[in-house]
Structure formats: C-alpha cells, structure tokens
Amino acid sequence: MSTVPEPPEVAALRSALAVTPENVPLRQLLAEALLRYNLAAPAVQEFREALRRAPQNQMLKLGLARSFHAEGKTAEAIVLLEAVTAEKPTPAAAHLLLARFLCENGELQRAAGHARQARQLDPMAHDPDLDTRLEPFLRPLASGDKDPSAPPSRAAGKPSLPADDDSVIDEFGRVRAPGGNQPGEMAAEIERPSVAFNDVGGMDGVKEQIRMKIIHPLAHAELFKAYGKKTGGGVLLYGPPGCGKTHLARATAGEVRAAFLSIGLHEVLSMWLGQSEQNLHQLFDQARRNRPAVLFVDEVDALGANRSDLRQSAGRNLINQFLAEMDGIEANNDGLLILAATNAPWHLDPAFRRPGRFDHLVFVPPPDENARAAILRVMLRGKPVADVDYSAIAHKTEGFSGADLKGLLDRCIEAKLTAAMKLGRVEPLTTKDLLAAAKGTKPSTLEWFSTAKNYALYANQGGQYDEVLSYMKLKH
Amino acid sequence: MSAHFERAEILLQTGRPADAEKEIRTGLATTPQQPQLLHLLCRALVDQQKLKEAAVVADTLIGVAAGWPSAHLMRGAIAYEGGRHPQARADATEALRLAPNTVDPHRLLGWVAFAEGRWAEALQEAEAGLAVDPEETSCGNLRALALTRLGRKVDSRHATDSALRRDPTNAFTHATAGWIKLERGEKTAALDHFYEALRLDPTNERARAGLVEALKARNFLYRLLLTYSFWLTRLTPRSRWAVMLGGYFGYRLLLSFFETTPALQPYAGLVISLWISFVVFSWTGYDLFNLILLFNRGGRHALAARQKYGALALAGCLMAAAAWLVWAYWVRSNAALLAIAILLFAFPLTRVFRKRTGWRVQAGYLVTAVLGVMLLVGLTMAITSGNMVVVEFTLVGLIAYTWLGQLLNR
Numbered sequence: 001m002s003t004v005p006e007p008p009e010v011a012a013l014r015s016a017l018a019v020t021p022e023n024v025p026l027r028q029l030l031a032e033a034l035l036r037y038n039l040a041a042p043a044v045q046e047f048r049e050a051l052r053r054a055p056q057n058q059m060l061k062l063g064l065a066r067s068f069h070a071e072g073k074t075a076e077a078i079v080l081l082e083a084v085t086a087e088k089p090t091p092a093a094a095h096l097l098l099a100r101f102l103c104e105n106g107e108l109q110r111a112a113g114h115a116r117q118a119r120q121l122d123p124m125a126h127d128p129d130l131d132t133r134l135e136p137f138l139r140p141l142a143s144g145d146k147d148p149s150a151p152p153s154r155a156a157g158k159p160s161l162p163a164d165d166d167s168v169i170d171e172f173g174r175v176r177a178p179g180g181n182q183p184g185e186m187a188a189e190i191e192r193p194s195v196a197f198n199d200v201g202g203m204d205g206v207k208e209q210i211r212m213k214i215i216h217p218l219a220h221a222e223l224f225k226a227y228g229k230k231t232g233g234g235v236l237l238y239g240p241p242g243c244g245k246t247h248l249a250r251a252t253a254g255e256v257r258a259a260f261l262s263i264g265l266h267e268v269l270s271m272w273l274g275q276s277e278q279n280l281h282q283l284f285d286q287a288r289r290n291r292p293a294v295l296f297v298d299e300v301d302a303l304g305a306n307r308s309d310l311r312q313s314a315g316r317n318l319i320n321q322f323l324a325e326m327d328g329i330e331a332n333n334d335g336l337l338i339l340a341a342t343n344a345p346w347h348l349d350p351a352f353r354r355p356g357r358f359d360h361l362v363f364v365p366p367p368d369e370n371a372r373a374a375i376l377r378v379m380l381r382g383k384p385v386a387d388v389d390y391s392a393i394a395h396k397t398e399g400f401s402g403a404d405l406k407g408l409l410d411r412c413i414e415a416k417l418t419a420a421m422k423l424g425r426v427e428p429l430t431t432k433d434l435l436a437a438a439k440g441t442k443p444s445t446l447e448w449f450s451t452a453k454n455y456a457l458y459a460n461q462g463g464q465y466d467e468v469l470s471y472m473k474l475k476h
Numbered sequence: 477m478s479a480h481f482e483r484a485e486i487l488l489q490t491g492r493p494a495d496a497e498k499e500i501r502t503g504l505a506t507t508p509q510q511p512q513l514l515h516l517l518c519r520a521l522v523d524q525q526k527l528k529e530a531a532v533v534a535d536t537l538i539g540v541a542a543g544w545p546s547a548h549l550m551r552g553a554i555a556y557e558g559g560r561h562p563q564a565r566a567d568a569t570e571a572l573r574l575a576p577n578t579v580d581p582h583r584l585l586g587w588v589a590f591a592e593g594r595w596a597e598a599l600q601e602a603e604a605g606l607a608v609d610p611e612e613t614s615c616g617n618l619r620a621l622a623l624t625r626l627g628r629k630v631d632s633r634h635a636t637d638s639a640l641r642r643d644p645t646n647a648f649t650h651a652t653a654g655w656i657k658l659e660r661g662e663k664t665a666a667l668d669h670f671y672e673a674l675r676l677d678p679t680n681e682r683a684r685a686g687l688v689e690a691l692k693a694r695n696f697l698y699r700l701l702l703t704y705s706f707w708l709t710r711l712t713p714r715s716r717w718a719v720m721l722g723g724y725f726g727y728r729l730l731l732s733f734f735e736t737t738p739a740l741q742p743y744a745g746l747v748i749s750l751w752i753s754f755v756v757f758s759w760t761g762y763d764l765f766n767l768i769l770l771f772n773r774g775g776r777h778a779l780a781a782r783q784k785y786g787a788l789a790l791a792g793c794l795m796a797a798a799a800w801l802v803w804a805y806w807v808r809s810n811a812a813l814l815a816i817a818i819l820l821f822a823f824p825l826t827r828v829f830r831k832r833t834g835w836r837v838q839a840g841y842l843v844t845a846v847l848g849v850m851l852l853v854g855l856t857m858a859i860t861s862g863n864m865v866v867v868e869f870t871l872v873g874l875i876a877y878t879w880l881g882q883l884l885n886r
Contacts, residue, residue, distance in 0.1 A: 005575060008543035037544075038481075038512055104479060129480075129502060302490050346678070347491050454678035457777050458671070474777060 007037055015420050024054045031063055058084055058091055058256035069101060077101055085114070092122035096130075103133055106279045117435040143372065151414060190261055190290055193254035200244065200251045202371020209362050210235065210252055214337055218256050218292055221335075232315025234338040234357050236300070239364035239436045240448035245341035246298055252339060253294040261287050262296045275320035284325040284336075300340035319349060326357045343448060344371035345464075346455045351401070353464070357471035363467035366401050366445050375402055376418040376434075382465070393434045399443035412437040478503050484516050493523035518550045527558045545575035549820050552584050559834060564588045579609040586618045593712065595625040613643050617652040624656045624701065632656060647677035649707040654686045659706045663693040684778060691775045701761040720879075726752045756819075756837040763790040763826045785872070786829035793822035800855075814858055814867050820874035821851050823881065845883075847873055 006014075013030040020026060031046035047064035054060060061084050068077035081098040084090065095118035102111035112134045118125040197207050207457075213235055217224045237245040253260035263283065287295040297303060303322060325331075326338060340358060342348065352358050367375060372394035380388065397405065412433050420427045453472060456465035480503025487496035503513050514537040521530035534551035541547045552567030565588050572581035586601030599622035605615035620635035636656050639649050654669035669689045673683035692698045709718055727747070734744040756766075766787035769775035777788070795861040797818040803813065824844040850873060854866035 008574070009541075036511065090671070100479065302486065302492065346489055451679060453777070454674070456675035456685075458678040459676075461675070 006039070007033075008037070009033055010037065022053060023055070024060075028060060028063065031060075031067070035063070035067055035070060036058050038070065043067040044071060051082060058087070058094065061095055061099060062091070063473075065097060065101075067360055073475050074101055074105060078105065090117075092118045092125035095121065096127060099134075100127060100130055103130055106282075108134060138226045163383060170347040180229070190259045190286070190293075191250075191253075192257070193250045193260050195247070195251045197251050197256040199254075200248055201374035202367050203244065203248065203364065206237075206248065206364055209360075210248070212253060213360050213474055214339075215256055218258070218335070218337075232338065235360045235362055236345060236348075236358040237339065237341045237362050237364050238343070240366060240445035240452075241343050242401035242444065243364050243366050244402050246296070246362050247402075249294065249296045249341060253296075256294070256337075258292040258294050258337070259287070259290040260294050260296065261290075264298045264299065276349075277318055280318065280321050282326065285331070287406075288331055288333070292337070293335070294337045294339055297338065297340040298422050299342060300352075301344045302344040319351075323351055323357065346459065347463055350464075359451050359463050363465075363471070364441065365467075365471050366399055367405075369398075372397055372400060375405050376409075379406065380429065383413075384426050386430050388429065388434065389431045392431055393438065395433055396438050397443070399445050399449075401443065404441075404443050404445070408434070408437050408441060411441075437468075478507070478510075478513075481510075482513055482518070483796045484513075488516065488519060488523065493520040495605050496520040499525070501579065509536075509540045511544060511547065513539060514540065515546060515550055516738040518554065522544075522554060522557065523673075523877065526553060530554045531558065543574065543582070545578065548574065549580050549584060554585060557590055557634055559591075561588050577608055579612050579615065582608070583612065583614050583618070586615065586622075590618060590622060590625075593624045593709075598622040599626065608718050611642060612648055613639065613649060617649055620656055621652060627710070632660075634646070645676060647673040647680045647683060650676065651680055651683040651686055652688065654683065658686060658690055658693065661703065662689055662701070663699070664688045666693075684780065684819055687778045688766070688769065688775070688780075688783065689777065691772070695765065695768075697757075697763045698761060701757065705757070723806060727810060758789060759823045759878065760826065761822060762789050763822070767791050785825045789825045789829065793818055793825060812862060813871065814855065817851055817854065817867055817874060820871065820877075821847060823874065824877055827881065835867045843877065847877065 003012075010030065010033050013033055017023065017026050017030055025047055027050040031050065033048060034040075035045035044064065044067040047060055047067055051057065051060050051064065061080060063439065065080045065084070065249060066078040068080065069072070077316055078098065078101050081094055081101065084094045085098060099118060100112035102108075102114065111130070115127075115134055142359050178297065200207065237248060239245060249262075250260060261283065284295070287293040290299045303319070326333070328336075338358075343362065348358075353361070369391075373390040376388075376390050376393055395410070400408070409439040412429060416427055416433060449468075449472060452465070452468050453474065456468040456472070456474065460466065460469070481498050484496040484499040484503070487493070489500060497517065500517045500520060504510065504517070507513065514533055517697075518530050518537065520531060521703050527645040531551070531554050534547070537547045538551055548567040552564045553572065554563070555563035555567060564584060568581045568584040568588065572578075572585070575581070582601045582605035583675055586598045586605060586818050589601060590598035598618060602615045602619035604620060605612055606619065609615070616635070616639040620632055620639055621865050623632035624633050636653050640653055643649050650669045650673035654666045654673060657663075657669060658666040666686065668686040669702060670690055673680050674687065676685070689702065693702055708719070708730075711719065717823045731744060731747050731751075734740040734747050742803050763783075763786045766779060766783045767790055770784065770787055797815040799810075800818060801815045824840070828840060828844050847870065850866060850870040854864070854870050857866050
C-alpha cells in the first residue's frame with residue numbers, strides 16, 4: 001500500500017514553523033492538525049517539542065494525552081492526565097478527558113469521580129455519551145439506594161434462593177446478586193433472572209435445543225462427568241433482530257437458576273478501544289467465581305469479527321483472548337455457560353465455531369403464529385381493548401418480530417389516542433384498528449432474510465444454515 | 477482520534493454500517509466539521525446504499541478539507557456508484573493532482589473509463605495503478621477485463637491467472653474471472669468461479685448476476701445471444717448503431733433480392749421469419765431464459781427480484797397474446813395484428829425492470845405507460861367496434877421503440 005503525503009494544510013504549517021521554530025502556538029496548531037488527520041505519531045512529536053519550550057502549558061499536555069490515546073497508548077495518556085489534574089489550577093477539560101479514558105479502560109468508579117469534578121469546575125463540561133455510561137455512578141445517592149461501589153451486604157426482604165442469599169429484587173422484578181468482584185475490576189452486573197422458559201412464548205424447538213445442550217447437562221452434572229463430558233460450553237443464538245434472543249438467554253439463566261452476566265455492544269467496543277484483554281479475562285473470572293453462571297455476549301459479531309477482516313492487531317489480540325478464555329486454557333470453565341447472540345453469524349471468525357467453542361448454533365426465527373398471538377396478548381394486557389381477535393392479527397403478521405409487533409401496537413395506540421383526544425374519552429383498541437395498523441407494514445425481518453438466504457444458499461458447506469433454508473422452505 | 481471515530485471504524489469493519497452511522501453522527505454533534513468523521517460517514521452511507529445522502533456529506537467534506545486527496549476520492553467513488561461518471565472523473569483527476577504517486581486515483585479513473593467503454597484508457601489506468609502497487613487487486617482485475625474487451629485473449633488469460641494467483645480468496649477476483657471466462661465462452665469454468673465468489677461473499681451482486689448468465693448459457697441459443705451481446709458491448713456506440721442500421725438495410729436488400737429473383741421468391745418468407753425471429757429474440761431472450769430459469773431450483777434462487785418481475789412480465793405478454801389468439805380465432809379475423817402488438821409490448825414492459833440511471837428511468841416509465849395505454853385503448857376498440865386504427869398506431873410505436881429504445885436501454 002502506497003503512503004499518502006501529508007495534507008497541504010499540514011505542509012503549510014510545517015513551512016511556516018520552519019521559519020519560526022520557537023513559535024509555540026504555531027507548533028500547537030500543527031500538532032492539532034496532525035491529530036485531526038489521524039497522524040498520531042507525528043502529533044506526539046510536535047506536542048513534545050512544544051512542551052520542551054513551554055513545559056507548564058496545560059493545553060499542550062492535554063493535546064499530548066489525546067495523541068497518546070490516538071496511538072493506542074491509553075495508559076500513558078492516563079498517567080499524564082493524572083499528573084495534570086494534580087496541578088493547581090486544573091482545567092475542567094483535563095478531568096473530563098481523564099474520565100473518558102478511564103471509562104474506556106473499564107475504571108468506571110474513578111471515571112465518575114473525575115466527571116463529577118469536571119462538572120464542579122465547569123457546569124458546561126460534560127459528555128452526554130460518558131454521562132450515559134456512568135449514570136449509575138453519577139446519580140446522587142438517595143436513602144435506600146445501593147452505592148454501586150459499596151461492598152456487598154445483606155438486604156432485607158430477600159427471596160430465598162439456593163445459590164446466593166445476598167440477593168435483591170430490583171424494580172423490574174429481576175433478582176440481582178451483587179458481589180463477586182474485586183475492587184477496581186471491570187465488572188458486569190450479575191443478575192439472577194426471575195424469568196424462565198415459561199415466560200417465553202413459543203420457540204418450543206429452540207427451547208428444546210437449549211434444554212438438551214445446557215439445562216440437562218447442568219441438572220445432571222454428575223451423570224455427564226461420569227462419561228467424561230464437561231458441562232458448559234458455548235451456544236450461539238442467531239437470527240433476525242428483535243426476535244427474543246436476549247430474552248431467551250436470560251430465561252435460560254433463570255431456568256438453571258444461574259448467575260447471568262451480560263456484555264453488550266458498548267462494553268465490547270470499549271474493550272476494543274482500551275485494548276483490554278485484561279478486562280475480558282476479568283469478566284470471565286467474575287463469571288467463574290459465580291458459577292453456575294451464564295455469560296451472555298450480545299452482538300458477538302462485533303467482538304468475533306473475522307480476523308482476516310480486521311486491520312488492527314489490537315482487535316485480533318482481543319479475539320485471541322476471547323477464544324483462549326472459551327477454551328479454558330488457564331482456568332476451569334466447568335459450570336460456565338457462554339451464550340452469545342448475533343444477527344450476523346457469517347461475520348464471525350470461523351475459529352469461534354470450532355468444536356468446544358460455539359459449536360452449537362441455534363436459529364431463533366421470528367415468532368410463529370401462536371407465539372405472535374401470545375406476544376400480542378401480553379402486550380395488550382392492561383390496555384383498553386374490545387373483543388380483539390388475536391389469532392386473526394397473528395395470521396396477518398407473518399414474519400413480524402417481537403419488536404415489529406411492539407411497533408405495530410405503538411402506531412395503533414398513537415392513532416387511537418388521536419381519536420380519543422377528539423372524543424374526550426378512552427376508546428378501546430379493536431381488531432380492526434390492529435389490522436389497519438398491520439396493513440402496509442412490512443416486517444423488519446425481510447431484510448435479514450434476504451441476506452441470510454444468500455449465505456444459506458452459497459456459503460452453507462458445513463450445513464450450519466440448514467435451519468434457515470428449512471424456515472425459508474428452500475431446502476432441496 | 478475520538479472514541480466515536482474508533483468505535484465507528486470497528487462497527488464498519490464488522491459489517492454494521494447503520495450502527496457506525498449513529499456513532500459518527502454522535503461524534504459530529506460535538507465536532508461537526510471533523511474531516512475524518514465526515515469521511516467515515518460517507519463510507520457508512522455508501523455501505524447502506526444511501527448514495528444521495530453520501531454525496532451531500534461528500535460535498536461537505538470537500539468544503540472542509542479541499543486539500544485532502546481522500547476527500548476527492550470518496551466523492552468520486554460515490555459519483556461512480558451513482559453513474560455520474562464526469563463527476564467521478566473530475567474528482568479522481570483532482571485526487572491524482574494532489575497525490576501523484578498513489579494507486580487509488582488511477583483505480584477510479586480506470587473503472588470510470590471501463591464503464592464508459594473506453595477500454596484502452598481503462599487498461600492504461602490499470603497499468604498505471606499497478607506500477608505504483610503491483611499487488612493492487614482491483615487494478616489487476618480491471619487490467620484483465622480491459623484486455624478481454626480489447627480482444628487480447630492471451631494477455632487476458634495471463635492477467636486473469638495472475639490476479640487469481642495473487643489473491644485466490646478474493647470474491648471480486650473470482651467474479652471478474654467468471655465474467656471473463658463467460659465472455660470467452662468457457663461457461664463451465666465461469667460457473668465454478670461464480671460459485672466460488674458467492675461462497676466467499678454470498679452477497680456479491682456481480683457474482684450473482686454472472687451465475688444467472690452462466691446458468692442460462694448452458695443453452696446453445698442463449699450462448700449465441702450472449703456472444704452477440706458481448707460482441708456488441710466491445711463496440712463503440714457509433715459502431716453499434718452502424719451494426720443495427722447495417723443489419724436492417726442488409727435485411728431489406730436481401731429481401732428485395734429474394735423477391736425479385738424468381739428462383740428465390742419462395743424463400744423470401746424464410747428471410748422475413750429469420751429476421752423477425754432474430755429481432756424478437758434479441759429483445760426478449762434475456763427475459764425468456766430468466767423465465768425458463770424460474771423452473772430450475774438453483775436458478776430460481778439466483779435470480780434477482782427485478783429479473784423475476786421482468787420474466788413474469790414477458791410471461792404475461794405471451795399468455796395475453798395466446799389468450800387473444802384463442803379468443804379471436806372464434807370471433808375476429810384480425811387476431812394476428814393485435815397478438816403481435818401484445819407480444820411486442822413485452823419489449824418496453826420488460827425493460828422497466830432493468831437497472832437504469834438518471835433520466836432514462838423516468839423516460840422508460842413514460843414511454844412504457846404511453847404505449848401501454850395505446851394498446852389498451854386499441855384492444856378495447858378492437859373488441860367493441862372492430863376498429864384497428866389505434867392498434868396499428870401502437871404497432872408503429874412499438875416498432876419505433878426497437879430503434880429509439882436503444883437510447884433508453886444503454
């Protein structure tokens with residue numbers, strides 16, 4: 001690959017600087033321009049050179065920290081920023097930048113501390129994205145609230161569970177089990193889901209596959225051990241978006257009364273950016289300490305992208321680390337179940353599907369007619385309805401995902417609200433209203449199936465997409 | 477670089493352009509004129525085929541980073557995807573001026589030249605790109621294609637083999653090899669390459685289209701049509717018109733010779749039939765064999781939606797013409813005229829489902845709608861009053877379409 005010369009803007013600044021090399025603001029401009037064009041190494045050089053001439057300049061130090069971060073040296077950036085924040089006076093931007101980098105590194109508590117200090121120094125200094133991530137840590141503690149950083153403690157009114165007495169039921173009915181983390185570690189929230197398979201409508205075939213692969217081995221662990229079979233392993237749920245993969249994963253954990261740790265796309269991306277193989281190891285360790293545990297990786301294709309597709313070596317290291325953790329090379333994975341969900345199983349590195357890893361693929365299709373009727377019943381519970389024919393609506397919504405049905409209901413309710421406001425009274429939802437909302441609405445799963453069809457037809461040498469072919473009635 | 481940029485890059489690399497777009501727009505909310513973010517946004521929009529939006533963002537990018545070669549290349553690539561070749565060429569030329577010894581501007585210029593049928597120029601640009609980076613896959617493929625179009629069979633074969641040796645797991649290379657072999661008449665080898673390209677990248681549209689053509693080419697008649705189409709493609713637009721006019725006047729000359737030579741008079745009808753068969757087949761062969769492919773399991777799944785609709789439109793016209801013939805056999809004596817009009821209407825109707833760009837889209841719809849209305853009116857008048865005037869006008873219009881339609885269907 002040929003090297004692209006520096007942009008003319010940068011070249012012009014260099015020429016000017018060649019005339020007045022002692023001009024610190026000009027050098028700062030050059031360094032900022034280099035950083036804008038993602039030329040991190042030259043930017044580091046220029047910031048260092050500028051600091052040699054103006055060692056107390058805090059903005060130069062912040063620029064250098066950003067350049068370190070752009071180079072992937074987040075640890076160095078953090079060290080530099082800690083030194084800046086120790087100086088007086090400290091700019092709010094320094095605390096905010098440090099908060100951002102600490103957050104990416106998984107040190108949420110410390111990040112929240114610095115974010116608070118930034119806001120104290122300058123009320124306008126905040127990052128909405130950062131605020132969202134640090135929300136539990138930034139929320140002021142009310143009486144009765146649990147400080148997320150507090151050590152685990154016994155809570156009153158706890159249900160009796162065989163696995164762990166230190167449990168709390170949250171406002172969503174999920175049973176949470178705090179603890180199992182070492183201070184300062186990157187930790188996922190541990191839940192003990194109260195939902196089980198009975199709470200999942202339809203999907204009988206999928207539930208049976210999960211029973212055979214996960215639940216029976218755990219329930220009869222001694223039997224499996226007698227035959228030398230390990231309990232645990234990996235199951236990959238794949239299918240169109242909005243069809244209940246995450247809900248199913250949670251229900252699986254509830255079914256086996258295991259701890260449930262969930263990693264979402266945001267955490268995965270943060271691990272990428274922080275090059276945090278260590279964080280990944282800590283997550284697996286946390287799951288191992290709380291077994292039996294289900295570690296759920298949502299949108300795993302963002303983590304397990306085909307290594308040949310990646311340009312950064314950092315990404316490949318993270319994938320290698322994940323594979324090593326799954327293999328349990330340095331630790332025992334007995335009792336640890338790894339469930340993953342993806343909309344794009346074809347993007348996964350083939351190594352993920354090797355025996356012993358995600359060797360069991362489960363296709364989670366859109367809900368069938370009975371399941372759609374059940375979902376609609378649950379969604380319409382507590383709402384004003386009049387003689388709704390759930391079967392008729394389910395029949396008309398072939399291919400709709402759970403999310404599509406929710407969208408349909410929202411549209412129907414909006415239309416009904418408009419009518420209700422005009423009449424000044426509550427009008428019940430009828431079959432006609434729901435059918436009208438369904439008319440002309442295409443399921444969002446169509447796009448997924450048009451892509452999946454290609455993979456199922458042309459890249460199905462191992463038969464891994466046979467279920468998709470059967471569902472689409474394409475199997476020869 | 478911001479976390480938004482890095483996250484968006486990862487999301488793009490892992491095939492999530494919609495998520496990447498959200499991430500980039502969040503980043504742009506705080507730094508609206510960040511060139512790297514704008515460039516990445518263009519990529520995310522192109523990946524989602526949102527070309528119009530991408531073009532607007534590309535203009536903004538040029539506005540904030542006019543001296544950045546990558547900005548011009550991005551706008552040029554978007555223009556190329558949208559069929560706006562002059563814009564693509566201008567941007568690639570500017571990128572080349574800003575960064576003379578790089579491969580990307582040559583690659584873009586080469587593909588633009590190829591799309592415009594300027595094979596020699598395409599070859600020149602491909603070779604200029606390969607001079608900078610001998611391993612560049614796209615330039616390697618372009619070179620092989622250009623050599624094929626220039627009729628340099630031996631060089632084309634070496635170039636194709638070389639591209640495959642360089643990167644045997646590249647879907648684009650296999651798809652290109654497939655098209656080259658199909659053009660050379662090597663249908664079995666072409667099929668293998670298309671299947672391999674689709675195995676590597678099941679969403680590769682070039683490979684899918686090639687697979688459809690290769691499956692149809694198993695039929696001798698379609699192979700003849702394909703050979704004729706490839707030959708026409710290698711000609712310049714002027715030469716194509718010369719071939720068409722020459723063919724028509726040649727036919728008229730031959731017919732008049734047959735008609736005026738007593739010994740050959742009985743065969744004049746054969747000449748007419750052959751000519752009409754050739755014209756009809758050249759216009760309907762593509763959709764006719766798509767229709768046949770609908771009855772083949774593998775072929776049915778390979779056909780794109782547009783191709784299926786075109787095939788069904790042809791089937792509709794054939795069935796309507798047949799139904800009219802059967803009905804009019806018992807009632808009218810002027811059945812043939814109307815049946816021919818219905819059949820000829822398949823020409824513009826099936827073209828509606830072909831991929832067109834720019835003004836040709838609306839013009840195609842308009843012409844088809846006008847001819848369709850005329851046909852319906854003619855049919856109604858023929859049934860109610862036996863008046864065939866409108867049908868005759870429609871026939872003239874449809875025959876004229878076989879000439880003027882060349883402009884619409886380039």
